[in-house]
Amino acid sequence: MKFDVAALRPLRTGLVVVLGLLLAGIATRPIEGPTWEKVRAKQPALRLESLKDALGQGVTVGLLGGFRAIVADLFWIRTNAIWETYDLPKTQTSIKLVTAIDPRPLFFWLNGSRMIAYDMPNWRIDRAGGWDAVPDAVKRRFEEEQSAVAIDYLETALAFHPEHPLLVLEIANIHLNRLKDVETAARYYLRASRHPDAPFYAARIYAELLRRLDRKPEAYAFLKELYPTLPRDSVMAQPWVVLERIRELEDELEIPEEQRFRE
């Protein structure tokens, strides 16, 4: 049987094409590499550690572009409609779908986490027989489980919005209000307060929690450091409240008059 060389032509063409593309890839690396690093540095959605999340973001960023804003908005409206039916699995999935489509708005992360941490334990309690019928230990378990889901969700949010103070504060709030874990909550309030855009109340709450934990000298030292950094006339910063607390702590700690904080 005679071998037909022409039959190999498509294969040869394919190989040349692949080789050409490979060489183009290598040749453009010096341009593409540094440019890509700069582009990526400005887009948290493109520098995710998790391959699963990164795949989702790669597709939505690339194919939907800015359209993902409106698509996510429409899904958020749908999430609220599902939320009204108290359907836990569907609501939770829908919340996560919204932020998978568009992780940029903080609104989705904050409100989604609140639904998970504050509403869903009550739904589970209702389904288990109601507030009076369900034992406290079970209620506590529901709260802990939903809080864990919400905190995990907010940790994911931090991958898109690194160290955003409102997200860190939301985690702190869950530890404080849901899990009643003052120690951990204080750590998160401190972490949030260190961000340059943090709301002033983060630092004030941290100091209050230190007082509650009976770490008054620490609270006193923290407030003394905080006070000079606050704008004097700001209603948000409330320096007069901070000063009042400094005075209260001085009384509680019985600081001698000559060692007391001076404005």
Add this chain to the structure above:
Amino acid sequence: MSVASVPFSFSRLSLIAGNTFLEAVRQKLFNFLLLLAIGLVASAQFFREFNFGSSELKFIADFGFGALIFFGSALTIATTAQLFFSEIENRTALTLLAKPLWRAEFVFGKFLGVFAVIGVFCALTIGLMMALLFHREGELMAVAPDEFTGGRIIAYGDLLIVGLLQWLKFGVLTAIVLLIASFSNTNLFTVVTGFFVLVICHLQYLARDQWSNVDNILLAGAVRALSLIFPNFQLFNLADEIGQGSGVSGQVALGVAGYGLIYIAVIGGLAVYSFRNREI
């Protein structure tokens, strides 16, 4: 007269490009997608009622780029495949290529025709979006002058740069679809493969991230090669940088433009090579 006996001619190439352009703008698909994109951009003001996240002007810009990217990609893939195969199915390619016409002239003529059509699409979409933003920004400036003490806040130059880079990305996509069409037998196969390649090009950066994490040397090499074969389309997505910090960097924009132009030339060349080896 054989092809070898005539020199490469830009006038023949421009004739094919012009004809392709006319054919494309007469297509229902082009007009439909163009109207849809323009309609969506124009209606962005009404959709802002559904906006929960970003500022109003950012939302309108995002929405405009969404329409540009989504419909632009669909238009590029569908139009390129349709115009290429219409020549083959109607046998006009046979008539054309029987004359002293280089296959490179044919392929690059098709490319330029489609690229021009996509250019019109991008110009209309971006132009409308900019006009809409300018109008709305003016309204907001009148209502809340305190928010605009430093003048207008939208960087219109950045919008234009991002729009131009998207056009270049569509150019690379056009070249890719032509390359696929040069060996493919059907329009449908070309459209479907073109779409998958578009997705791969948007995800190829992940392959590059992963190759160094793979222990198996052969597999790592294969992943690395794969990441080099497909161009990185995420590079062209600078829309998120608008309004962020110093905005779109000129150096980055030039780098991306250079990258796109190199790929258009290389993939276009490979499409010519592949088409020359094709029996029609």
